[in-house]
Every structure is written in C-alpha cells, then in structure tokens.
Amino acid sequence: GQQLNQSPQSMFIQEGEDVSMNCTSSSIFNTWLWYKQEPGEGPVLLIALYKAGELTSNGRLTAQFGITRKDSFLNISASIPSDVGIYFCAGQVGSQGNLIFGKGTKLSVKP
C-alpha cells in the first residue's frame, strides 16, 4: 500500500534552535497536511498545502509542498518549550482518496 516516510523519528534540540522535518512518498499527492499532537490530545492542524511548490507560513512554522508532489517539509524557527509534541504529516492521493499519515516526529525542546 501507499506509505509516507517521515523523518526524523525524534529530535532533541535546544530552545532557540530551528527545526526541520520532512515526509516523502513514492506516490504523488494532491494535498499535504501538517499536524501537531500533544500527549493525550487529538492532532491539531497546523498548515494545509494544496499546490505543488506552495510555501505557507503560520507564525514560526513554514511548510512547503514539494515540486515533485512526492514530498513536503515543515520548519519551525526559534523553537520554544511549548513546541514539544509529535508532528505528523498527512497526504492525500487524488481528490477522493483517504489521507495517509506519517508515523510522526517527536520533538523535545530543552530550555
């Protein structure tokens, strides 16, 4: 079946550092979504991307829809302790397919 490879699996960084994570697939996606999940809570949508090459920001977060439509990355600038959580990517194949989720990147920020 279709798979999303999300990396890195985990990151331990110092407060103030920039963070980058990405998702890749062998399939072409029409939509890329990025979520953050905190312990015991549901994922919260951070950024939605619908067009190849699209670059979208949400505060200190920036995400891009890869030009090949097979990848996407999420950057967090100047990390702070409340950025801690698990970040998931999700992609949709075609306009009617279900979302496919990456396994998440666990981010830890040391004050």
Add this chain to the structure above:
Amino acid sequence: DGGITQSPKYLFRKEGQNVTLSCEQNLNHDAMYWYRQDPGQGLRLIYYSQIVNDFQKGDIAEGYSVSREKKESFPLTVTSAQKNPTAFYLCASSIRTSVGETQYFGPGTRLLVL
C-alpha cells in the same frame, strides 16, 4: 463554538463486552472518520463515512462497527471480537473542496481493557 467532541475521555472495557465511543461534530462536514493510534505508531483508519447512512471499512475494520444516522454523529462500537482494543481512538471530520481535503480531529478517547 464549532468543533468535534468525543466522549468519554477514558473508557474501560471488560472482557467480552461491547463499548461505544461517541463522536459529534457541528462543523457541517459531510465526511467523518475513526482512527486508532497505538504508541509510537501513526494513525490507522478504522471506518469512514462520506455521507449520512453510508460508511466504508478502512484498513483495520475487523472487530469494530459504526453507524451514521445523522450528519453530526458517527459512533464507533468496539466489539468483543476486537482482541486488542487498548488504544487511543481519534474521530475526525473533513471538508473536501475542488483543491483538496482538510481534516480536523477530536480530542480522542483512550480505551483500556480491564
């Protein structure tokens, strides 16, 4: 206040018992989904419904059942046939437009087996 609600937050199941997890949304979304999340894993799709009175099996539907009698509600029943039900269950709803789908999640229900 628009959103997705799930109840209860925690649910305990005895062996051989069926339990039902509630999911309600007031976002007027047509599509609703149930996912299962295990520690260190991504989300796995159990069932989904794109319209009232219709639903489809996802990747791991065995041992689960759903109904979609109202647009706002998509309850999930974990039956006694599900041998490993302990997990975090997430409900989602989505809106699909010509450019793509945007999916929103509820707060989740943690199911534990006694």
